[in-house]
Amino acid sequence: MLEGKAILAARIRELIELTVLVDGPESMFAEAADRVAAVVSILRAATDSEPGVPAGRGWPPGVDDALEGVGNPLAPPMIIGHPGESGADGEVAALVTLGSAHEGAPGRAHGGWVAAILDHAVGRAAAQAGSPGMTVSLTVDYHRATPYGVPLDVRSRRVDQAGRKVFASAEILTDGQVTASATATLVTVRALANKAGGERPGPGSD
Ligand SMILES: CCCCC/C=C\C/C=C\C/C=C\C/C=C\CCCC(=O)SCCNC(=O)CCNC(=O)[C@H](O)C(C)(C)COP(=O)(O)OP(=O)(O)OC[C@H]1O[C@@H](n2cnc3c(N)ncnc32)[C@H](O)[C@@H]1OP(=O)(O)O
Structure with missing residues (x-):
């Protein structure tokens, strides 16, 4: 479970990096956005948590930590x-x-x-x-x-x-x-x- 989340987060980091770097036609962005939306719906279907609403993820810092969480795509991770x-x-x-x-x-x-x-x-x-x-x-x-x-x-x-x-x-x-x-x-x-x-x-x- 953890391994899968860490792999997903690593892919999302790649996605973030490429989104910053890439330039291309509108059609390419539109297709990529549609595919990302499909991924979002998979994750949304699996949780009751609302994006952006504090959910309380546990303590001390773990897999979802903002800096060191391997399962948090925003974490570099450290x-x-x-x-x-x-x-x-x-x-x-x-x-x-x-x-x-x-x-x-x-x-x-x-x-x-x-x-x-x-x-x-x-x-x-x-x-x-x-x-x-x-x-x-x-x-x-x-x-x-x-x-x-x-x-x-x-x-x-x-x-x-x-x-x-x-x-x-x-x-x-x-x-x-x-x-x-x-x-x-x-x-x-x-x-x-x-x-x-x-x-x-x-x-x-x-
Ligand atoms: C974070 C806890 C970690 C514990 C986890 C458990 C296991 C650990 C395992 C791994 C941990 C690993 C990594 C963790 C790394 C990062 C985690 C991210 C954490 C952050 O992301 S962190 C950045 C944001 N951070 C805040 O969000 C703090 C906002 N703050 C407050 O929430 C209150 O401030 C509070 C509750 C901290 C204290 O409040 P309070 O009411 O209990 O205490 P009080 O105000 O009485 O201050 C007591 C004495 O500190 C002095 N003092 C106060 N402020 C000062 C200042 N600015 N400069 C100099 N001295 C200051 C006073 O002058 C007094 O000194 P004196 O006793 O000598 O009079």
Whole structure:
């Protein structure tokens, strides 16, 4: 089931990428749109959920996660490595490859996607360090172009903690050079920390 969803999501990522890149006659777009509509109706028939309405997909991040979910076509996806796999002790190491659909300035990744990756990385680092929380402040420095189409190395770690506040940092590297870095403050959320896979948090829950 999961494998099938991951394959579907991978195809949809391909579809998104090609939709951004392709140019052609109206008839080609019309035919493609009709075929996509047929796929949409297959999926719609299989769910009671309404697109765009919060459904609460479970927690912690899984197959449908916005950044790392292999079953979420919007997720690049970010591949989270084992603790210490390629980063230093206590670091979370991840790999992510963006595409043309993530382009901002010509030839480089959009800064919003760069920030989303860094936000997720600090969230992961806080969770790995035993202090899962939500980002309340994220400061991003863009040092040089973050490319797309190549695997990006992402590193993050918890730096400090004071009460419920967790301080973390993260970088994105390519060819050993840091393209963007972030420092963040997260606030631990007790209700989430206690949930290994329960319902998604509601607004303002702690
Ligand atoms: C996300 C939880 C994860 C837990 C999951 C469980 C398992 C983990 C497994 C894997 C996790 C892996 C990855 C997760 C990665 C990403 C997940 C995506 C999450 C996000 O996508 S995240 C980005 C968006 N994020 C928000 O949506 C937050 C909006 N926010 C709020 O929902 C509230 O803010 C809340 C509930 C967080 C706290 O609210 P509250 O009422 O409980 O706490 P309160 O306001 O009292 O603040 C307490 C202390 O933080 C200080 N403080 C507050 N704000 C500050 C700021 N801006 N700068 C500096 N300090 C600040 C105060 O000054 C006070 O400090 P003091 O105690 O010293 O006075």
